[in-house]
Amino acid sequence: MKRIITLIVFAFTVSLSAQSQYEKGMSKAFELWGANKNKEAGQLFERISKAESDNWLPSYYAATIEIIGSFGVKDEVFLKAKLNKAQEFLDKAMIISRDNPEILITQALLNTAYMAFDGQKYGMSMSMKNKGLYSKAFKLAPNNPRVILSKAEADIGAARFFGQSTVPFCKDIKKAIELGKEEKRTIKFYPKFMLKRAEQLLKKCEQK
Structure with missing residues (x-):
């Protein structure tokens, strides 16, 4: 009985430690982001997402940083590199948390980044995709x-x-x-x- 209690306490302590590490890491990433150290913040969110394989939030924020940073980019190769990376993070988040309205509207933001870069090239296709995304997100969370x-x-x-x-x-x-x-x-x-x-x-x- 004593051994069982010891194991339970040990497991609980490990759980608290893991939670603490997650919270510290996320807080630090937001701190970096707030200080405009976007690259470092994104890298930290990415590392956290690898450690927290069942948590969609780190991947979601890693994607958001890449998407926001793509607005104003003038080089299409660089733009696609950033948005492809963001898409990978979003895809991971979607696998963890399906039909998540927060992820859906962030996907729409990614599509908007393409439209902002070249409305003639991406406007029609991306606007149609976004129409579906907003419709689905609104149905899920009006x-x-x-x-x-x-x-x-x-x-x-x-x-x-x-x-x-x-x-x-x-x-x-x-x-x-x-x-x-x-x-x-x-x-x-x-x-x-x-x-x-x-x-x-x-x-x-x-x-x-």
């Missing part, structure tokens, strides 16, 4: 503020491309903001709603 805001941004981008008013989509941003303020995160390091950014988008939207 009150997810990130889903609502992401779709609103896509709609605003399309409206601007065709010279149309963005005002009709302001209400969606407002809804996202309301839901974002009320949202309670129960999973540590789960994607959070970027309130300030949403408020800035709303301000720009209402000016059109």
Whole structure:
């Protein structure tokens, strides 16, 4: 009996240690990211994803860093290298967590990076893919503020491309903001709603 208790305590201690290492690693990666050390942050998220094979979050953030860093890139070879790497991370995250609205809208962001690079070349195909992604994400999580805001941004981008008013989509941003303020995160390091950014988008939207 004593030996069983000892084994249970040992297992529990190892579990706490592993959790602590994960939390320390993720916190450090976010710290690097916040200091604009994106390459180092991405590499750390990647290392964590290898150690946490059943956790989609490290791969999700590694992909997000690559995607965000691809906007503004002028060289297509470099762009594809970054987005292909991001796609690998997203594919891994999708295997771990299927039908995840957070991953779906990040996939849409990746597609948007291609459109931002060359709308004539990628606009038609990627916009159709994104339409399906947003539709699926919205069905899975109709009150997810990130889903609502992401779709609103896509709609605003399309409206601007065709010279149309963005005002009709302001209400969606407002809804996202309301839901974002009320949202309670129960999973540590789960994607959070970027309130300030949403408020800035709303301000720009209402000016059109």
